[in-house]
Amino acid sequence: LYLASTNSVKEKKEETVESLPGSYRLQARKPVLMATNDYESVLKMLEEITTNARQIQEQLLGEILSKNAETEYLQGFLHGQTDKQLFKKNVPIVTYDHIKPYIDRIANGKASSDILLVEPLIGFSLSSGTSGGQPKLIPITAESANVTAALGNLHLSLMIKHFGDLSQVGKRMELLFAKPDVETPSGLKASAVTTRAFKESSFQAILPKLYTSPYETIFCPDTKQSTYCQLLFGLIQRDEVVVIGSIFAATVLRGIKFIENNWRELCSNIKTGKISDWITDSGCRKAASLILKPNPKLADLLEDTCSCKSWEGIVRKLWPKTKYIGTVCTGAMLQFSAELEFYCGGLPLVSGFYACSEGAIAINIEPLSKPSDVSYTILPNTVYYEFLPIKEDCVTDSQNQVQLNTSRHKDTETVDLVNVKPGQCYEILVTSPTGLYRYRVGDIIKVTGFHNNTPQFQFVGRQNVALGVDMERTSEADILKAVAEAKALLDPFGLILTEYTSYGDTSSTPGHYVIFWEIKPKEGNNNNDNGKELDPKVMEECCSKMEDSLHFTYRMYRKENIIAALEIRVVKQGAFELLLDYFVSNGASLSQYKTPICIKSKEALNILDSRVIAKFFSPRTPIQDN
Structure with a gap:
């Protein structure tokens, strides 16, 4: 969604560093189509905010605390104080479950608007709920909506830099899906971020000119x-x-x-x-x-x-005439990049930015990077960041995919934005103008370097979304890596792994990992719904390859028979479409849907289990020396 404000861009050129962070607040006051010659001003602003990251972060936190000092939530911890150190000492690190009672009171109309923040709400952002839990209600203000819109402005500027102003020569064919709003008892509506954007009059005005839908x-x-x-x-x-x-x-x-x-x-x-x-x-x-x-x-x-x-x-x-494919191919979506490259014939796969219901987090300033090489540059002017160090450092395998062997924290001491270390993994905390304070987004990242004074990172996985059938913990990143290794064995046989998910089966002892695979041939439209064309030896080797690629604890437990052999269940083509339908029918937004890497829902498992056409098990214990 490329909505920009040429007025706000021009104003930024006249500001000075002393007025941070307001002068660099991403805004889109009156969304209009960006003139091509404005993109350089926007990119100049990006250079300035990434250079002045420390000062922007300090002043942004001070602004948030001063503005909301009298709210019920902050009063309970700070009693009107706005000192940063006191904030970190007294205000707890929280998950959504901790603040849900406050948000529920607002949504139910049983609390004043200043329970979490002073600024009036215009609604709630409704998360997809497919990354590891139920959909969440995240407060939205007029300012936060503008920030989200302006993220598209920034991304568009980078696209103009690399591809020229394509809006002048053609249209975008994007699959866009709106989801009905949910009206809360307070009268405030909850909607997916994308749906809210689609309803803006500015979007409707540019739709016929820029989109085919x-x-x-x-x-x-x-x-x-x-x-x-x-x-x-x-x-x-x-x-x-x-x-x-x-x-x-x-x-x-x-x-x-x-x-x-x-x-x-x-x-x-x-x-x-x-x-x-x-x-x-x-x-x-x-x-x-x-x-x-x-x-x-x-x-x-x-x-x-x-x-x-x-x-x-x-x-x-x-x-x-297509110049590039604009879609997120990183994180959990990395599994789809190889197949997408197959269909797209060398077109660049551009992962533009990193955002979530909680805020506009980062931008990809090198949009032509391969999906596995993408690092996002954090935007220091949208929310205040803290980072919880992860106990083990991230490592990168031979395919340049990040993996993580544990998600336990070193301690509760957080690190500020400018003090993170390259090569280290962290969990992101945000304090936002929308009433989130030291809030655990749930994403694990690996810092890959810095752009000016602002860190860059790769997405590793979701916190607390992992497999485990005993004392071991296997992260999303572990599964991603293992599947990447195993699916390469299908290529010589003209087969493509199109989708997968996993779960820990503890119905028998010892428990074991089950990986659902949907496979199709590269050529022809053979649905292969009976599984007869799958070579059992090849599929068994895929099972073993996955086990060889998993972490030390898993391999040790397999050797000691604490965990049973990994199983691949091949499902009929279309099974994952039905899985999507299930999640959408239960409240997920189609536009925001991501196939879960790990599944725990019994209903979702039943959908896949009822469409299994073949089962294969690892015939040996995994290699122990890698």
Whole structure:
């Protein structure tokens, strides 16, 4: 969402360092399209804030504490004081569970607005809930909404630097999905960050010029109909498309696979100029009546393209003017990068920024980096940061993927933003203008270096999201690494691992790890739903390769039979689509959905277990000397 304020950019040029942090507060007062010659001013601002990170952080914390000193929450710990050291001594480090009672009181209309912060709320941000828990309500103010919008401004400036102003030459084909708001008893609405942005009049004004998806398709409540229509309209406008994307790489992949499974019907619609009868949403049909016209020539071209034996590089063939794929490919999404590269034929995969419901955290200032090499640069002017050191240092394997062997903290002493050390892993804490104080976001990062005086990092995984069937703890990063090693064994056989998840099975003794895999051939549309074409020896070696790649404690426990052999369960194609449907039906936002690396929900496990077509176990104990 690229909303910018040329007015705010011009004002920043006149400010001095003495007025920090307000002069460098990311804002978007009156969102308008950015003029190309303004991007240099925005990038200059980025250089200034990353250079003056220490002063910005100090003044931002002072501003937050002074402004909210009389709130119920801070009064309970600081009694009106605003001293930084007192703040760190008296205000506890908290998780969402600790502040949920306060937020619930606000949401239920049973407390004044100054329970957590003085500034009036305009609503709540509703987290996806798929990273390891239930959806959370995070307060939103007018200022925080502006900061989120302005993050897109900053990212757009970097894109203009590398690709030119693509908004002047074409459109973006992005899969965008809005989720209905939830109205709380207080009258404040809770919505996904993306949905709130989609409803802004400024976004609606630029939508026809910059995007191929009509407003009606984005807000269609039926995700299948929405996906079909967005892809249909994207194909019709193929010669205008210069950027393809969605928030997460998994969504982009789902879109490509949707075309792979439905291209004949899509081409038929384009040839006849008539939308399929099963598209019943009135908004989608209205949009189709305005866009869809008989075009046999285009339909024949698309049919020839889609009927090829291999879909390698298909994205470039379908949308020949595309310059890059804009989507998050880091962290949990890194697992999808290889398959996305297969379909995209060398197009850059751009992970633009790192944000969460709690705030706009960081920006990727080297957008052409490979997904495995991406480091995000922290924005020191959005929230106040503290970092909890992790007991063990991060290590990087041969494939340059970060892993972490434990998530226990060295101690409770936090480190300020400018004092973190490269190579060390930390858990992020934020104190924000929206009423979060020393709040554990739950993300583990590895510091990779500095840009000016501001740290850069790679995402490692989520805190407390791990497998464990005994005393061992296996992190998301451990699973990511092990799967990356094992799936490479499929390549010589023309197979691709499309999605996976895991859980710790303790129904028998000893317990063991279960990894669900969805596999497809690189060529052809064979669904392989009976599993007969899978070579048992190859699949068993995949199991062993995963075990060899896991941490020392796991391998030791396997040797001592404290943990049983790892199991891979291959599921029918489409099983993970049903898993997505389950999470969306239970409140997750489709735009924000990430396939969980570890699953604990019985209902979710039942969905996958009911679609297992083959099971394989590691035939040996893992190697002990690596």
